[in-house]
Amino acid sequence: MEILYAVLVLGGLGFGLGFLILLVDKYFHVEEDPSIDEVVELLPRYNCGACGYPGCKEMAIGLLKKEAKPDQCKPIKQEALAELRKYLDNHFNQNK
């Protein structure tokens, strides 16, 4: 019986707090450059920090500002790296 309480309390709490975060996120949503998300999709999303940025999202912002180079990412696969380069070239050519 006691284990049921534990499961219910933790599960309920997790669900409630998750819902609260969802509400806060909806209410305080910040519009961002959609290309940041697209670059994050192309990165490995391990958030390993080997590139020198705290996470893949920060790395993506750095890439789009031309502060970072794609090969700073250590765990990325060769094909993905080529794709990332292609995307960034396209992106920068379009915005010229």
Added chain:
Amino acid sequence: MSDLITLAFTAFIVENIILTKFLGICPFLGVSKKRSSALGMGLAVLFVILISSMVTWVLYKYVLESLSITYLRTIVFILVIASLVQMVEIFLKKISPALYKALGIYLPLITTNCAVLGVAILNINNNHSFVETVVYASFISLGFIFVMYIFAMIREKLDYSPVPKAFKGTPIALIVAAILAIIFSRFGGII
């Protein structure tokens, strides 16, 4: 009332969370290079500590104790703290993007800031009432802001001081922190 004042004073100076309990050292060294970011970090921590202590106190007294599952204390407290930090992050991103950028990785790291969990658990261990919890949590975090601000001021001055090359940066900051801790340890005799 005088009990509360004693508690507040103890939390603020005598049992200062950074310099006598040595909790929350990570932001103390990490975000104290500039006064503005030290203050911003302090205010974020104040918010998280205050809200999380109140929420965890209520949860502990009315849910965990009445169901006699107090062994879940740590995990429940961490869950509450983590979600609060997440909310603060979303909130700051909207309200003050500059501060959000200045705090960087240290903002999500409040989750693992031992000062936050430390205060929540100390409130339970010391059998504080709800009012005492609020007073204790707010003055502990005010003490946190106070020490962060002093330390940031000293570090700003240190940048322009002729420090020997071997001591430049973090080493001299650690020495300053040690001297501050020695000063604060002497407040122990007041009460």
